[in-house]
Amino acid sequence: MAAPLWLREEAWLRELLGWFLDKLEGPRARAITRRAKPSTVPALFQFHEDTQYRWELIEKLATEHSVFSIVYDRNIAAFDQPYENAQLRLNPDAEDLLRDWLDRPRIDPAQQAWERAVAPHRQRFADNGASLLAARPVAAGYEADALAAAFAAIGDHLEGELTLREIAARCFRGDSKFLDQRQELLLKLHGERAAAILPRPLLLTAWAPPDFTQLLVVENQDSFLRLAAHPPPGFALLYSGGFRASAGRLGSEHTRFAFLPGSDSAAFREQWLSEQLPVSFWGDLDFAGLGILKALRQSLPGLRAWEPGYRPMLALLEQGGGHRPEQAGKSGQTDPAETGCVFCDRTLLPALRRHGRFVDQEAVAPD
Structure with missing residues (x-):
């Protein structure tokens, strides 16, 4: 669904929706909510602007697009705005819609962790680790940091004295078969040095x-x-x-x-x-x-x-x-x-x- 035309004109609203996406990308144990208060959604309390119109846009997001559900505070004072302290509760099913509207593709936390793990070792690879980043290896029982360090350690054994299985056992917790199906990856990571690996008789x-x-x-x-x-x-x-x-x-x-x-x-x-x-x-x-x-x-x-x-x-x-x-x-x-x-x-x-x-x-x- 295309983004509403009015969303392009309301920077404050795009910022609010972006805040919800930020929360989706971080660790969380509860639903994502935000109270409408001057400190959290200041655009609704800038009374020199048309704040009533701004709130109507939020209501449209709730009723027409199911981005939020809104829970009003029944205990607000008579002179307060009707939306003050109202709770905006994000609908998790709206994530793909928001990402499309704000042009923010989904970020895989595991891929982020993998990129952080490879970064300290990039200079040890002939391709600066590009092949590891392009196709993250799957290895049960390995944290990202340990797995990236193991691939980097291969370079310490490329002196033409060891077979592929001997190198694998030394770098991957004694698992001699870990690299059996990864020869192409080794050539990308270590270039010509990988040719020094002894053929297994x-x-x-x-x-x-x-x-x-x-x-x-x-x-x-x-x-x-x-x-x-x-x-x-x-x-x-x-x-x-x-x-x-x-x-x-x-x-x-x-x-x-x-x-x-x-x-x-x-x-x-x-x-x-x-x-x-x-x-x-x-x-x-x-x-x-x-x-x-x-x-x-x-x-x-x-x-x-x-x-x-x-x-x-x-x-x-x-x-x-x-x-x-x-x-x-x-x-x-x-x-x-x-x-x-x-x-x-x-x-x-x-x-x-x-x-x-x-x-x-x-x-x-x-x-």
């Missing part, structure tokens, strides 16, 4: 017998160790640990391997990621497991589903076995649509869609 466990000719990537630990105890002939084994091995870091220089006893580690490193080494994957027969297969194919384009592992799982599914997604907290899994593996796309995924059930790989022994 991808740690994978492998078993590589002498003279292996193929590699099998296994999703789950129990199945990996079972196969390592009774290995399929000619296979080296790699434990992927869920999605960890699907990261883009898989083929980077920062990937690290831990080898089980009896492994030919030199031969494994020599053939790792070689296009001549056939690679298969065996994981859970569910959308997430086949999603891992799809993701791994970005680094290992020749990767395919390992049929000796999936065949008995498929048979169990066809016989009515397996669990429904909601029984194992898997309702949120997303169908990967196509993986690029023929056996997966033509056999495994259609079976999952047809039966609406999943099978974890620990349920079977490979053929």
